[in-house]
Amino acid sequence: MYRTKTCGELRLSDVNQTVTLAGWVQRIRKMGGMTFIDLRDRYGITQLAFSGDQLTLAEGLGREYVLQVTGKVIERQSKNAQLPTGEIEIEVQQLNILNPALTPPFTIEDDTDGGDDLRMKYRYLDLRRTAVRRNLELRHKMAFEVRRYLDEQGFLEVETPVLVNSTPEGARDFVVPSRMNPGTFYALPQSPQTLKQLLMVSGFDRYFQIVKCFRDEDLRADRQPEFTQIDCEMSFVEQEDILQMFEGMSRHLFKTILNIDLPALPRMTWADAMKYYGSDKPDTRFGMTFVELQDLFHEAEAKKPEAERFTVFANAQYIGGICAKGCATYTRKQLDALTDFVRRPQVGAKGMVYARVEADGTVKSSVDKFYSQDVLQQMAQQMQAQAGDLILILSGDDAMKTRKQLSELRLEMGRQLGLRDPKQFSCLWVIDFPMYEWSDEEQRLMAMHHPFTSPKPEDIPLLDTDPAAVRANAYDMVINGVEVGGGSIRIHDAKLQEKIFEILGFTPEQAQQKFGFLMNAFKYGAPPHGGLAYGLDRFVSLFAGLDSIRDCIAFPKNNQGKDVMLGAPGVIDQIQLDELQIDIKKKSN
């Protein structure tokens, strides 16, 4: 061992001990006849002091040099209350340069001067920053506590293969050409969905895995081509069992990691989530829930001559408002900025109506000329708006689309009002998802979760009459507006499965071709089963209070799917292409 102590552990009680430390030079300060060096390792920072004859030892050192020093622990003259080791320093007697260092291209500080690109290129230096390393320490701890909890609950972690077959329905697969079987390809798993269901057929009863998954999709800010799931499945369970088990897991994580006692998770139906928040992953850290105003305004419109109508509301299928408490002081400029916000293509609203409740209780709105104070008062009452509040209203023909726009506006207002504190946590289950959603692109009903998701037993009769109304035994865990996990009870009845495929528009032959493998396995005795999967990256980034998942991943890829540090992906030898019997196609354009 090159050290007897780490840089994080010495205290006043260690004074007079002779110790050996090893670490990196964080900072060098020369003051009068003294030189001070902050020596850093994973565990902390300890101040080294050089004076008199020892001053020469500190000469020629630079930032990030790797040192081994031996010296006596002494009490500091000027203590640093910010630092756990701030009461002591080391009177250095011996110094050994283990390795010199080039000056890093950015500072190794929590607030670094390095831009994203530079930090990614030199990720190994970026990871020296305490702020980044802490995220990965948190990740380790969370993964470990997940395993501890699930192990205690009798789950077995089973590794499923990474080299699998291409899956039907879903995102694009990454593929791996097989040298031993030329012309064929493995696929990297988008999730171990099929394999975990097979493990239930095998009687494994309680399975989990913290596992890398892969999707070859165009990348957005918060997407990575490889990501990590906490993948779980249980047999002989109903939805309630799963919710209880994984609510327990979340409670365990919140307690052991953040020392937060998580209250019982509220449950919200998907229908309510859409109605009150316009989102299937509502951020419930704050209220500002939607109030539907179409009845009020349509009634008012009906009483008016046609020429005086406010056609935007008169023709709108849906009119919804949110009440921003105390925001009547918003200036015209602020309101215009909000209008611009909802008009951005990413949101897509045509415009925004607003109304202020004045100190005297009167309502002043951007549609004053269309509606009487009486109507506006009724609106304010329905909105539960009080003096000083601001009401923001969106309307449209498509209720779902308008709700989603209003959701964006709500989240923006929450942000502006500081109601989305990353250190506050609001968790809930969203349940009763619809089985199907209509795809404009495919012109058919699509499985909202996946085609093995079971309908609610009481909705099974609706499969024949109104499939779009059928609710699924599907559930998401939502924290602070982020879907951290989701899953469903699976269908284990072959007849019901056939019917579901039929509704999804598959002929029996297509169903057999796409899903026959799993369906055949089910013929040998499938237990009732269900499960869910958490996105570990998201879960960690929530706990860390990060906006992006990137900084809780040691070596993330950029938006072009590149690891600029490793230089991956890269070109490979012709020899290797020949062995794989593949050619790179020349672009025809």
Next chain:
Amino acid sequence: MYRTKTCGELRLSDVNQTVTLAGWVQRIRKMGGMTFIDLRDRYGITQLAFSGDQLTLAEGLGREYVLQVTGKVIERQSKNAQLPTGEIEIEVQQLNILNPALTPPFTIEDDTDGGDDLRMKYRYLDLRRTAVRRNLELRHKMAFEVRRYLDEQGFLEVETPVLVNSTPEGARDFVVPSRMNPGTFYALPQSPQTLKQLLMVSGFDRYFQIVKCFRDEDLRADRQPEFTQIDCEMSFVEQEDILQMFEGMSRHLFKTILNIDLPALPRMTWADAMKYYGSDKPDTRFGMTFVELQDLFHEAEAKKPEAERFTVFANAQYIGGICAKGCATYTRKQLDALTDFVRRPQVGAKGMVYARVEADGTVKSSVDKFYSQDVLQQMAQQMQAQAGDLILILSGDDAMKTRKQLSELRLEMGRQLGLRDPKQFSCLWVIDFPMYEWSDEEQRLMAMHHPFTSPKPEDIPLLDTDPAAVRANAYDMVINGVEVGGGSIRIHDAKLQEKIFEILGFTPEQAQQKFGFLMNAFKYGAPPHGGLAYGLDRFVSLFAGLDSIRDCIAFPKNNQGKDVMLGAPGVIDQIQLDELQIDIKKKSN
């Protein structure tokens, strides 16, 4: 929940309780007016009893049907001491067929009638067999205990990427064409070696990861294209620190999993391992160590006229023997079989000499006509052979090759004599590996471990004079003749690293091109570091007493790299090939 109890937990103390169980039909027996069904789940087997009016419930059921039953726990008439639940049975009141089952293509028993191919095709049924599932339960437990130990020792589990770049030197990479960056490829990691060294440069201090690794090699019995490593690295350590740390881990595993108190691990130099066992992974469950006889026989030869010489020994650089205790009774047929064994191409010896020590102490050998009883007695004495023992001797020009042949013979004798009990464990460290080994193929010295392995400080002067004699700070953990783990202290000194590359025959430009990335990172302050990696599959198969790693992997691939259950690898759509901008090459022959 479909059950109130599992099939493994009911005891005599539960009698008179009404319980609900769920599971699979293991066996149906009709006896007189009774029907008995063994119901199986992951936790055990419970006997269901049907009589009187309830007999009809058991009608029409078959093997592997999935049942839910409710009934009263009663004491059994004829108890089964083999079964933890063998004192009770369930008097069934209600039965619900959760799913019928086709008759499986092989029996779901520890000793199944299914052949390997069939079992692999229906792996989800094979995994129902308790014998197979126990291996995976063991794997879960071992991985969990590894994590617990390393977490307690301050190691952080850091996930490194699966989509990386192609690595120089080593086995063939699996590659993944990049759709977003056409013409380029990711590679799947053969190990996270580079990345874990970078994490040390980052100051992570203690890293581990249980991680999938990939090698596109032609498969042998005990190889899989994807396999799992326990990958570890530590900073500011010397070899002794690593050995202590991981000896501790092995001790923890043996204790928590097998309840075995592992004694301190003996350490054997590589030179001794080769000299006494002819292997760098000696099976030390039994002795039968090599005795070198060339001095004895060469001296005897030198005293003889040329015409009487036994040229095989006279010309052999190396003559080595093993002593098989009590095997003087081996028949001519058995000895011929051993000769055939060493002559097999996999072993490659030309012949075998044997000698029996008779009851009266005389030695009878296959080379009696060449050597006097006196010489043979000296030989027996050197071999420490006693009356009733059998001496087996191999000789050859190349000492290393002959030792390896003798090692095979030793292992075969150990097997025949029952000295290789899979329930007995003999662990040791093999240390002081040579830095280099000569490659006939490449006609140069190759790194035995990898090019970042550091030489023993005291051997550094030899780098200039006799590089082949330089020993490395490299070590393997060997259990029962299996290398379960290995690693080294890495070079952190840039100058020394350059010299090593030079000896390996790389020009500075080649070294920069192949390893520049890591070398550049090292310029920013690399700590002294080292580590090792265990093969989890092998470790588990040793603990499980399995010959092959295959049955401790849930979904293994066969020798053609295929998953016959999934049908992977498979063909992919032309659309996908087009998106990836690759073509499948037509075979030219």
